[in-house]
Amino acid sequence: MEDEVRTIRLQLPSRLGYERVAMDAAGAAAKLVGFHRGRVEDLRTAVAEACVNAMEHAHRFNAAMTVVVALTIEDDSLQIDVVDQGEGMPEVVETPDLARKLAGEQEARGWGMFLIKSLMDEVRFNVRSELGNVTRMIIRLEPEDIAPGGATAASRAAASLG
């Protein structure tokens, strides 16, 4: 993909449902890189959660406020920045605990950040950029992640990984 535009940007209104646009775009980009179906699904879930977090917690579902999603495609990885106009995540977030939720000691909700961190290879919250507050997610193409008969980029990545 030398000399090509590698970053795709989307602008989404802060309204539930539009996170699916970002999910589908991220999934398509992941297929281009060569990720197999399972990793594509991981990415789709993580992107959806990050977008919903931005819409709900940063923008309070104000549809006039846009969430920017930037997908940067590399030969062996994909970086996804989800940008909002909020103040960022709290420094300390309670780890979800299903036993405590079932006991009524924690809200049933609150899985979004857990899923993002569990499904992505690298996650950084509260990255500051000129566009706003960024949740940055990176998914890397490891040999076991490559789709059967995967894309050209995947083949190159596999070769370089030996």
Add this chain to the structure above:
Amino acid sequence: METRAKTRAQVRTLGGVAVIEVDGDLTPEAREEVEAAHRRITTAGVRKVIISFRPDAYINSGGIAIIINIAIAGTRAGQTIRLVQPSEHFQKIFTMVGLRQYVEIFSSEADALAGF
């Protein structure tokens, strides 16, 4: 996104088992529909419950919270709850959040019904 199909939750009974068939995505927008279906069978005194999802259903963290709410209510009512989740991805997600410790997860309704 108003054009999206609304999620429906229909209840079938097979012997002493109630099957809540979730036709659509499991997100916070589906909460009332799905929880209302569960309340109906709980009120009817059903103790064995299967919640069945479509293979292509989108489930987000808000949807997981719905399952947790049903598990809480079901436990209080003395129910055994089994999930039918054909998607390997969402089976993995359910495992990650720990749901397998509290509900059994099957790939098909026939498997969930077997020995229930």
